[in-house]
Amino acid sequence: MAPERRPRAFAPSPLTRAFFDRSALQVAGDLLGCRLRRVLPDGTVRMVRLVEVEAYVRGDPANHAFRGMTPRNRSMFLGPGHLYVYRIHQVHCANLTTRRGEAVLLRAGEPLTPGLKNPSGPGRLARELELTRADDGRPLARPFLSVLPREGPSPVSLRGPRIGISRGTERPLRFLVEGSPWVSAPRSGRKAPRRRSTPGPSFRSRRPRG
DNA sequence: CTTCAGATTATCT
DNA sequence: GATAATCTGAAGT
Numbered sequence: 001m002a003p004e005r006r007p008r009a010f011a012p013s014p015l016t017r018a019f020f021d022r023s024a025l026q027v028a029g030d031l032l033g034c035r036l037r038r039v040l041p042d043g044t045v046r047m048v049r050l051v052e053v054e055a056y057v058r059g060d061p062a063n064h065a066f067r068g069m070t071p072r073n074r075s076m077f078l079g080p081g082h083l084y085v086y087r088i089h090q091v092h093c094a095n096l097t098t099r100r101g102e103a104v105l106l107r108a109g110e111p112l113t114p115g116l117k118n119p120s121g122p123g124r125l126a127r128e129l130e131l132t133r134a135d136d137g138r139p140l141a142r143p144f145l146s147v148l149p150r151e152g153p154s155p156v157s158l159r160g161p162r163i164g165i166s167r168g169t170e171r172p173l174r175f176l177v178e179g180s181p182w183v184s185a186p187r188s189g190r191k192a193p194r195r196r197s198t199p200g201p202s203f204r205s206r207r208p209r210g
Numbered sequence: 211c212t213t214c215a216g217a218t219t220a221t222c223t
Numbered sequence: 224g225a226t227a228a229t230c231t232g233a234a235g236t
Contacts (some may be wrong), residue, residue: 064217072231072232086232087231088231093217121218124219163218164217
């Protein structure tokens with residue numbers, strides 16, 4: 001008897017495609033506060049609430065796709081709603097693709113299921129969700145990986161400069177949930193990121209839609 | 211083929 | 224606050 005296998009999607013659903021087929025900037029803002037559900041090959045469910053993301057857009061020198069398609073970034077050209085995972089310094093970082101050549105980097109999440117340790121920081125988040133380069137290019141679809149709507153009201157979000165890049169730092173393409181203790185700290189591996197006393201002047205607050 | 215910088219993090223002072 | 228770890232992808236010669 002062949003072992004039971006879960007169905008494997010070859011493309012995102014139409015709804016998923018529609019959600020992601022926009023600019024990374026817009027998707028990033030809408031993604032904040034949504035839940036990300038990962039189902040491991042053995043069926044284990046791991047879910048986080050996204051509290052920090054970054055948009056990588058067209059004409060953006062920090063975007064891996066800035067100079068067109070390469071073997072490394074080919075997943076960013078598969079169409080909206082795919083996973084783009086790259087590796088840096090022996091660490092994996094996961095993105096969700098939006099429009100062609102654009103993507104949203106998943107930087108931090110609030111753990112919603114037992115077993116998740118510290119999904120704060122892109123490397124830790126990808127690790128906790130067990131997303132590696134082997135998952136690069138996979139469509140965002142069940143059961144593998146799904147984005148679920150926000151629960152309750154929209155969070156108060158902040159926008160500010162992105163982290164860890166040397167070019168394109170002037171644009172406020174980093175989105176975070178104000179007050180979340182799971183937001184990553186710019187230059188520290190702390191478990192409990194120090195809360196900035198007050199958002200800097202470069203940060204812009206955005207009220208919940210209501 | 212060689213060089214080099216990098217969307218990070220753990221660990222040390 | 225500063226730096227090593229560790230190695231791939233991409234650009235340069």
